[in-house]
Amino acid sequence: MAKDTASTIDLYSADLPVEKDTTFTTTVKATQETQVNAVLTFDDNSTETIKGDKKAGEDWTTITYDLSKFEGKDIRKIAYELTTKENADSYKLYFGNITMTAEKEKTAEVSKVTADDVEFDEDGLYAGVRLSWESSQPASYYEVYRVNQDKSLSLLGVSNTECFYINTLPRTDETNKSEFMVVPVTNTMEKGKSASTTIEWPDNSLPKAGAKASQTLVGPGSSITFESGCSQNTENITWKLPGSSQESAEGDSVTATYDKEGIYDVTVTAKNESGEDTKTLTGCIVVSSDLAKDCELALLSQGKAAEATAFTNENEAPQFAVDGDITKKWCATGTPPHDLTIDLGKEMTVSQIALSHAEAGGEGADMNTKAYTISVSADGTEYTPVVTVTKNTAGETLDTFAPVNARYVKLSVVKPTQGSDSAARIYEVQVYGSETPVL
Incomplete structure (x- = not known):
């Protein structure tokens, strides 16, 4: 200039x-x-x-x-x-x-803001909230705010209708309450009279215990690493690992060696200033002389027969989830859950399952399976759940569990993606264990 x-x-x-x-x-x-x-x-x-x-x-x-x-x-x-x-x-x-x-638009007045539906995650740290309200006249749009503990406002989003859904709202204060304010706005950005509503959060001051093992089926002399699966408000973690080189331990992660054949429990305790929670994984670790020290488990599922409750077409059929090719997938649409069942051909000892979700196959991370369960059966009729996952975001997952003899393994995709898309996308299911039953 x-x-x-x-x-x-x-x-x-x-x-x-x-x-x-x-x-x-x-x-x-x-x-x-x-x-x-x-x-x-x-x-x-x-x-x-x-x-x-x-x-x-x-x-x-x-x-x-x-x-x-x-x-x-x-x-x-x-x-x-x-x-x-x-x-x-x-x-x-x-x-x-x-x-x-040419004419000043009248401002609207919001009233009767209601939380029609509220759903919390298992740790009480996130919520899904469905809001609705009434307005004295239609506004150009409505701004939806969270009223923070210090009375400041955080904009959650904008709606051009008299309803709004808040997805994965984080818990941000210690009041066990969240207040939401809805503000009507004109085309010229003048704000009308707002109204609010409040939801109650569950008390999550107590921690929740949880744990995950790197492997649950091993040979004598093998080492296993245990990782904490405790809730985020946990301040101290202790372990009891009977039969291992570390009968007692502390910390988020601990590695122990099992020298003798047997079936062992694992106990983890989560503590904070409000109290503690203890979880025992009964029969979680199986040490078998049929397996060598620190050996890799057998891949049991590749090339085995697979069927599903649904699939989109012949190019995305169930068998592509067990073909060993990460570029091909099983895809199912419609209303979930979507089930994929693998017949191992005979009864084997199963102890861990690796899944390749959408991102592993080159799709967006928002398409990764969010919630799923894994069940096993000896006869294909009666199934026992061994894995339940409710908030996965990863493209590849490995779930270990107490070893069990089974012929059939069923994956149930409960929430197929991170959002509203209801299509399951599984590029590979790998079931690991021992071809010869050790239990």
Whole structure:
């Protein structure tokens, strides 16, 4: 920008009638003090430069232009003339809003905000909330806020209808309550009277214990790493690992060696200042002399018969989940759950299952399976659940469990994706264990 030298920017073609009550405002900010004049071309081909009532600066400024003497004309083009009082080698002007309106829109009044449905995750740390409300008249849109503990507001989203869904709302304070405020807004961004509602969170002050083993079926002399699966509010973790090199241990992760053949329990205790929770995984570890020290388990499922409750077409059929090819998948649509059942051909000892979800096959992470269960059966009729996952986000998962003899393994995709898509996408299911039953 050159000092006191006007620069003109053409922005829009238009067909806007100027009426008696038409108002024209522009909200801008600039890196230098700037005179921002409107340059309007009318339907009679005349062009008028209209001086703004304020100068633009580093803060957002709303400038008003007087259109009263142009009543009856139609605006065909909108441009702006910019002038600075100083030279500027690097100059920026930001347009925040341009408004022309002939009649002031009435603001609405929101009432009766209701939490129609609330669902919490198992740790009480996240919630899904469905809100609805009434409005004295339709608003251009509604802003939905969370009222924080310090009374500040966090915008959750905008709705153009009288309802709104909040997905995975995080718990952010210690009050066991969350307040939501709905604000009606006009086309000219004037806010009407708001209304609020409150939900109650479950008391999650007590921790929840949980654990995961790197492997549950091993040979004598093998080492196993145990990882905490305790809730996020856990402050201290202790372990009891009878039959191992570490009968007792502390920490998020512990590695122990099992020298003698046998079946062993694992107990984990989660503690914080509010109390403690203990979980015992009965028969979690099986040490068998039929297996070598630190050996890799056999892949039992590849190439075996598979069937499903549904699949999209022959190119995404159940057998592609057990073919060893990560570029092919089993895909099922419709209302979940979607079941995939693998027949191992005979009874074997099963102890862990690896799954390749959508991301592993090159699709988006939002398509990864969020919730699923794994069940096993000896006869294909009576199934026993061995794995339940409710909040997975990963593209590849490995679930270990207490070894069990089974011929059939069933994967039930309960929530197929991270969002609302109901299609299951499983690129590979790998069942591991021992071909010869060791139990």
